[in-house]
Amino acid sequence: MYHADPPEVTKKLREMFYSAHYVHSHIAHFYALAAPDFVLGPDADPAVRNILGVVDKVGLPIGGEVIKHRGIAQDIQVMIAGRSTHLVWTLPGGVSKGITEEERAQIEEKAKSCVEFSKFTLQLFDDVVLKNKAYVDLILSEPYQLKTYYMGLVDQNDKVNFYDGKIKVVDPEGKEVAKYTPSEYLDNIAEHVEPWSYLKFPYLKKVGWKGFVDGKESGVYRAAPAARLNAASGMATPLAQEAYEKYITTLGKPVHATLANHWARVIELMYASERLLELAQDKSITDPNVRILPTETPTEGVGVVEAPRGTLYHHYKTDKNGFVEKANLIVGTTNNHAPISMSIKKAAMGLIKKGQVISNGILNMIEMAFRAYDPCFSCATHSLPGQMPLKLTIYDIHGKVVEQLERA
Amino acid sequence: MDKPRVAFFDFASCEGDQLQIVNLEEDLLKVVGAVDVVSFREAMKGHSDNYDIAFVEGSITRRSDEPRLLEIRKNAKILVAIGACATIGGVNLLKNFQDLESVRKFVYGDKFFQYETYPARPIKAVVPVDLEIHQCPINRDEFVMAFKALLMGKKPEFPNYPVCEDCKKAENICVFEMGMTCMGPVTRAGCGACCVVEGSVCWGCRGFIDHPNADSEREVLAKYGLSVGDILKKFRLYTGFSEVSK
Numbered sequence: 001m002y003h004a005d006p007p008e009v010t011k012k013l014r015e016m017f018y019s020a021h022y023v024h025s026h027i028a029h030f031y032a033l034a035a036p037d038f039v040l041g042p043d044a045d046p047a048v049r050n051i052l053g054v055v056d057k058v059g060l061p062i063g064g065e066v067i068k069h070r071g072i073a074q075d076i077q078v079m080i081a082g083r084s085t086h087l088v089w090t091l092p093g094g095v096s097k098g099i100t101e102e103e104r105a106q107i108e109e110k111a112k113s114c115v116e117f118s119k120f121t122l123q124l125f126d127d128v129v130l131k132n133k134a135y136v137d138l139i140l141s142e143p144y145q146l147k148t149y150y151m152g153l154v155d156q157n158d159k160v161n162f163y164d165g166k167i168k169v170v171d172p173e174g175k176e177v178a179k180y181t182p183s184e185y186l187d188n189i190a191e192h193v194e195p196w197s198y199l200k201f202p203y204l205k206k207v208g209w210k211g212f213v214d215g216k217e218s219g220v221y222r223a224a225p226a227a228r229l230n231a232a233s234g235m236a237t238p239l240a241q242e243a244y245e246k247y248i249t250t251l252g253k254p255v256h257a258t259l260a261n262h263w264a265r266v267i268e269l270m271y272a273s274e275r276l277l278e279l280a281q282d283k284s285i286t287d288p289n290v291r292i293l294p295t296e297t298p299t300e301g302v303g304v305v306e307a308p309r310g311t312l313y314h315h316y317k318t319d320k321n322g323f324v325e326k327a328n329l330i331v332g333t334t335n336n337h338a339p340i341s342m343s344i345k346k347a348a349m350g351l352i353k354k355g356q357v358i359s360n361g362i363l364n365m366i367e368m369a370f371r372a373y374d375p376c377f378s379c380a381t382h383s384l385p386g387q388m389p390l391k392l393t394i395y396d397i398h399g400k401v402v403e404q405l406e407r408a
Numbered sequence: 409m410d411k412p413r414v415a416f417f418d419f420a421s422c423e424g425d426q427l428q429i430v431n432l433e434e435d436l437l438k439v440v441g442a443v444d445v446v447s448f449r450e451a452m453k454g455h456s457d458n459y460d461i462a463f464v465e466g467s468i469t470r471r472s473d474e475p476r477l478l479e480i481r482k483n484a485k486i487l488v489a490i491g492a493c494a495t496i497g498g499v500n501l502l503k504n505f506q507d508l509e510s511v512r513k514f515v516y517g518d519k520f521f522q523y524e525t526y527p528a529r530p531i532k533a534v535v536p537v538d539l540e541i542h543q544c545p546i547n548r549d550e551f552v553m554a555f556k557a558l559l560m561g562k563k564p565e566f567p568n569y570p571v572c573e574d575c576k577k578a579e580n581i582c583v584f585e586m587g588m589t590c591m592g593p594v595t596r597a598g599c600g601a602c603c604v605v606e607g608s609v610c611w612g613c614r615g616f617i618d619h620p621n622a623d624s625e626r627e628v629l630a631k632y633g634l635s636v637g638d639i640l641k642k643f644r645l646y647t648g649f650s651e652v653s654k
Binding site: 028067070071074081082083084085086088089091095096097193195198200326 | 424427428430431433434514516517519522523544545602603605606607608
């Protein structure tokens, strides 16, 4: 847009900032949202099925480590960019300041700690989930499967990348169907609208919108951790690659299991930590030449990164004076809007049987279908203070209400 | 003594302010421990209408938002607006300078009429507000300070002098001297001039101080060949409400 390619060091700094962001975002999603379902169990009393319940079960020191590493990752962001939420250091053509050798050394130490914590988290996932056959069966059970297309950013070696690369899409069989640069996104994605939601429903333009259905004929695609691991051929760092291989060996590829997002997320936590450390150990990252001053009038540009919960598109177009006149954003979870709706429906239809008493556990298992995607939806949360409102209405084949259950 | 009952609500916003509260990490447990949180995010709708303090994030962008806000006002002894969207309308106000029909057509196509909207406004434009915690997003330390004061039954004090004062304390070079423009001279301090410290400029996200020195600001702008109109146009991101509320 500004016709100014930032210096290499700037790209490294931005990626470093972004890796730190992934670390705390994935920690929050896994420990606060996913772990209660697995550590305490989907049927556990909602009063304890939250992060405090997890801490109670796994021990206070571990709770301390969770909080500590979320804090560490945010400290790194503040050190690099001034603030962790709404950073203030990005500029056209670069950033406003670099980092000193002293700061680099501090980040290196913090990143090492994040790698250790990621190892612990992978082990915890192994012990709590993978060693429990009931949980593996649950992940692979039919109510939690959708066979959709998958999208993710890949580097030149076809590995998962959060910061830069090409957008790759694979079909429900795992075959590549598109690989495009950010500026080509409008050739590949269109958006469907429904009157009941301000949020739109992106789909693959060349396949087309066929409604809320999965399969190869439907343009519905998924983004976020499991989708990224489906789209790419592996991870770019050694420990994350090792974890990825175990994941693929256990679940096959492509992975259609919605709940596998939690496992993929923990693998990505390891990648983000390792990448953070790699960048912190790159001595050239303290180069102070962090900006190229743009001299041309800005025109039009598209930027794409992988946000923790899906591919993020920013598109800006200016008038002849360089003022923005058009902007279009497709943000992480928006990609998954149709699949989230479909996953809830499928889980509800699969878990509720005729004549069955609907327990709190079943309601929670329906929630689990969308908790796998995003903590940003307020309804995805079972963190403090403990529960979400859920209204369940069962209709018979003629549209007559058979049973209604409401939890405030 | 019963713990104060606290509720959190949001309207049109990115929820960045509630995220700042969640990001208090160790302090969050202390904050939560000192009160009964009866509602957090709209997820707890209907759970309890009995609360003492309501923290409200976001701006009001639809007529149908108003009854909900009036209900919160009715229930809360103290209503606190948190973050720039709630205190000064924030980024959402940018749409007020566009034709709302064509904006909706651009986003939703020919079904645009199904999507309700009206000019965005801060909380105080709809109901009386007892306290405003500014900034985009709010500053965690300032939130904790205000929270503690409220629990002790005191009204927290916020700076009522311009960001320039914070900036001088931080030993920054004035950004006007570096050929850029800045909202610092008229914006409420308390942020430590964090944006200028990091090499950017002040965008005015904490809103104007109560009595900005307009003459001095005009002089500063004139010295650098700018007018008040120029600067308001550039910084409309956070000054929109002051324009439309005149």
